[in-house]
Amino acid sequence: MDDAGSARSGRDRDEEGRARNARPRDGLGRPLPYGTPGVERQPEGVWRSGPETVVEAQRLLDAGMPFHAHEVFEDAWKSGPAHERELWRGLAQLAVGLTHAARGNTAGGARLLLRGADRITPFQGPYGIDVPGLTRWARQLADRLTGPVDAATEAPRLTGPADPAAQSHG
Structure with missing residues (x-):
């Protein structure tokens, strides 16, 4: 979803339609303004030993x-x-x-x-x-x-x- 779509709907959504905040984050997980370079997010739902x-x-x-x-x-x-x-x-x-x-x-x-x-x-x-x-x-x-x-x-x-x-x- 693009930034304009996010602003119109009021919520960011993932491919399955679940609400997800797509704003970039800093190294301590704080949200940054859209368009600001942030730290790559940790992928969710990863199985590790x-x-x-x-x-x-x-x-x-x-x-x-x-x-x-x-x-x-x-x-x-x-x-x-x-x-x-x-x-x-x-x-x-x-x-x-x-x-x-x-x-x-x-x-x-x-x-x-x-x-x-x-x-x-x-x-x-x-x-x-x-x-x-x-x-x-x-x-x-x-x-x-x-x-x-x-x-x-x-x-x-x-x-x-x-x-x-x-x-x-x-």
């Missing part, structure tokens, strides 16, 4: 794109095995919490970081996910939020030490 999900989400976190990482986790949450859904949902909440923190929404960011930490705590670290480290990272970041943070600098490691100070990205 658990290890593939972790690798793709880590790539996006390292790039300072936690909103996009949340979409990868959301795909796993919606399409993965039932016994893993709460893990992926919690990881999506951690990514959205970091997104809000990077946007300067410290209260919302802290709330989502803590909710995500609580949700992943019962898991024993499938796919090498460092659940205790991620939980510690989320709680520490939530405790120190006073303003916007740099998403790439604050990005956790999903496997190995989750604290960005404990392991360099690279």
